[in-house]
Amino acid sequence: MPPTAVVTRRGAERLRAGHPWIYQSDVAAVEAEAGDVVAVRGERGRPLAWALFSDRSQITLRALAGVPPPAGDAAFDDRAWLAARIRAAGEYRRSLAIDANAYRVVHGEADGLPALVVDRYDDVLVVQALCQGMDRRLPVIVEALVEVFAPRGILARNDPRVRGLEGLDQVVEVVHGEVPDVIEVREAGVRLMASPRHGQKTGLFLDQRENHVAAAAYARGRALDAFTYNGGFALHLAERCPHVLALDSSAAAVETTRANAALNGAANVEVREANVFDELRELETAHARFDTIVLDPPAFAKNKASVARAAAGYKEINLRALKLLAPGGHLVTCSCSYHVDEAMLMEIVTAAAADARVSVWLVEKRMQARDHPVLVGVPETHYLKCLILRTLA
Ligand code: SAH
Numbered sequence: 001m002p003p004t005a006v007v008t009r010r011g012a013e014r015l016r017a018g019h020p021w022i023y024q025s026d027v028a029a030v031e032a033e034a035g036d037v038v039a040v041r042g043e044r045g046r047p048l049a050w051a052l053f054s055d056r057s058q059i060t061l062r063a064l065a066g067v068p069p070p071a072g073d074a075a076f077d078d079r080a081w082l083a084a085r086i087r088a089a090g091e092y093r094r095s096l097a098i099d100a101n102a103y104r105v106v107h108g109e110a111d112g113l114p115a116l117v118v119d120r121y122d123d124v125l126v127v128q129a130l131c132q133g134m135d136r137r138l139p140v141i142v143e144a145l146v147e148v149f150a151p152r153g154i155l156a157r158n159d160p161r162v163r164g165l166e167g168l169d170q171v172v173e174v175v176h177g178e179v180p181d182v183i184e185v186r187e188a189g190v191r192l193m194a195s196p197r198h199g200q201k202t203g204l205f206l207d208q209r210e211n212h213v214a215a216a217a218y219a220r221g222r223a224l225d226a227f228t229y230n231g232g233f234a235l236h237l238a239e240r241c242p243h244v245l246a247l248d249s250s251a252a253a254v255e256t257t258r259a260n261a262a263l264n265g266a267a268n269v270e271v272r273e274a275n276v277f278d279e280l281r282e283l284e285t286a287h288a289r290f291d292t293i294v295l296d297p298p299a300f301a302k303n304k305a306s307v308a309r310a311a312a313g314y315k316e317i318n319l320r321a322l323k324l325l326a327p328g329g330h331l332v333t334c335s336c337s338y339h340v341d342e343a344m345l346m347e348i349v350t351a352a353a354a355d356a357r358v359s360v361w362l363v364e365k366r367m368q369a370r371d372h373p374v375l376v377g378v379p380e381t382h383y384l385k386c387l388i389l390r391t392l393a
Contacts, residue, residue, distance in 0.1 A: 002039045002075050003032030005053060005061055012042045015049055015063055018377030020109050022051070022061035030060070034167075035132035037078055039070035050076055052114055052133030056167040062114035062131060065375075078137060083144040085112050090148050093371050099213075102185035102194060103371045104206050105149070110375040118145065119202040121183045121194050123152040126202040127175070132166050142175050153177035155196050172197060184263075188213050190235045191263050193256060200253075205232055207368040208296065211334070211386045212236045214366060218330040218388060221291025224283075226276040226317070231257035231269065233294040233332070238266040241292060246271045247279055280320035293321045294332040301337035307344075310337055314348045322356040328393030330363070338383040345385050359392040 007015070011026030022040075032038045034055040040048045040063065047070040051061040066088070067081055089111045093103060105125065106118035115131035125145055129135040135158070142154055154176035163170060183194050187209055194203035216236040225234035228246035230253060238244045238261070246269055248254050254273040261269040272279070276297070295317050301310030314335060321331055335345050342365065353360040367374065368384035375381045 001073050002070065003030075003036040003053065005030045005032065005038045005040050005051065006043060007040055007048065007061070009043065011061075012046075012048055015040070018375075020051075020063040020065065020114055020378065021059045022063070023058055024060045027060045035136035037064070037076045037133065039076070041070075047071065052131055054132045054166055057131065057165050059131075062109070062133070064114065065109075065112035067112075079140055079144075082113070082137065082140055083147065086118075086141070086144045087148050089113070089118075092373075096370055098209075098371065100185070100187040100209055102187060102192070102204060102206060103209060103369070105371070107372045107381075109378055110373040110381050116141065117202070119196075119206055120149075120151075121196055121203055122185050124179050124183055124196065125149060125151045125154045126157050126196045127154060128157050128160060128202065129168075130160060130162055130166070132168065135163075135166070135168050138175065146176055151177065153179035155179045157196060157202050187232075188236070189239060192230060192232070192235070192260055193263065194230075195256070198252075200229065205229060205296075207336070207372050207384050208232055208334070208386075209371075210369040211332070211366055214364065214386075214388065215292075215294055215330075215332040216240055218332075218363070218390075219292045221326070221329070222289065223292040223294075224290045224321075224324070225294045225296075226280070226321075227294075227296045227298070228257055228271070229253050229296075231260045231271075233296065234269050234271075235260060235264055235266060237292060237294070238264070238269050242268055244269045245290075247274045247276055249273065249275050276317060280317060280324065283324055284320060288324060289326045290324050291326050291329045292332075293325055293329070294334075295321055296332075296334040296336075299337040300335075301339040304339055307337075307339050310340055311344065311348055314340065314345065315352055318349055318352040319355050322352055322358055322360070322391065325358070325391050327391055329391055331360075331389045331391070332386065333389065334384065334386045336384045338380055340385075341379075341382075342385045342387075345387065349387060349389065361390045361392070362387060363390050364388040 117128040196203040223241040234246035366386040
């Protein structure tokens with residue numbers, strides 16, 4: 001008999017609706033060890049799904065997509081499952097013909113590989129195993145990645161704080177081949193230095209890749225990239241704008257953005273270490289004007305409780321940006337807070353436009369790049385919103 005879990009009617013209904021997470025309160029009984037793949041059954045014994053079991057997290061079960069439900073007493077073949085899902089994930093990314101050599105190869109739940117992230121930086125892979133089941137299977141995952149992608153090296157960037165919720169420690173280690181400290185990657189026409197060991201996330205904000213290119217398509221005149229990190233938007237804007245001002249409060253990010261600007265021969269990018277909230281106010285006082293502005297702040301709302309404060313923060317930067325925008329100018333405004341959804345971001349922008357007394361067009365509604373797919377029925381997988389706005393000329 002494989003390890004098993006019995007879920008309540010509510011748990012079964014959630015699974016049926018397509019959501020892979022079953023919370024502790026919807027689990028009636030479990031016979032399994034931490035990190036096991038369990039056969040999930042309904043209260044009357046009906047087989048529902050296979051799932052990864054966690055004995056620590058509030059999310060007790062994470063159902064596996066793309067595998068048939070348990071049949072009889074048959075055991076689960078994790079090796080075959082991991083290899084097949086990883087191969088499918090790779091094939092999907094290949095089908096996108098991505099004009100870059102840094103992108104996400106595995107996006108967790110959306111790829112049927114719950115709590116597993118794999119990012120590619122040229123010939124190096126960076127993996128994050130964010131639940132007990134994936135952590136335990138890291139050696140098998142590495143074997144499958146080597147077989148499918150033949151990378152030069154694989155780094156396990158297992159330092160996100162969420163691992164604590166699973167009772168897992170925070171470790172960063174090379175688990176295959178060699179991994180340089182800094183890797184030069186290409187994103188469309190832009191060259192970027194990525195640092196998978198020390199950078200934010202796994203090195204770059206790969207989810208903004210397509211938005212960098214989309215923003216550049218509207219960019220002209222004087223440009224401002226607030227929250228630039230390593231220059232993701234700024235360097236693309238610099239291909240079309242005579243002057244780009246890039247801001248970030250992190251000294252390390254500013255240093256890398258300057259190095260990236262030099263790497264691209266972009267002498268028109270001015271990088272300033274500054275708090276965006278203060279800098280926008282000062283630019284307004286100085287009567288500065290921009291034709292293109294990008295706002296890509298960190299997640300202001302980390303949880304439901306902080307939504308109201310976050311909304312005030314988003315409102316403030318959007319209001320100030322709209323005031324700094326010349327007529328006919330473009331504002332590319334983003335939010336990566338899952339708890340602030342697209343409708344709420346639209347409301348915030350609408351209020352900001354009213355306060356700034358400008359008429360604004362909504363030109364494009366965008367989201368995270370297609371290598372970070374959204375799984376329908378799982379709102380948590382749609383976290384990045386990007387609106388492209390234009391003020392009436
Ligand atoms: N736009 C980037 C990603 C930005 S991530 C890209 O596409 O690659 C958010 C960035 O905002 C981080 O680099 C962080 O250091 C910076 N940041 C956070 N709070 C800030 C503040 N108040 N002022 C300026 N920068 C800030």
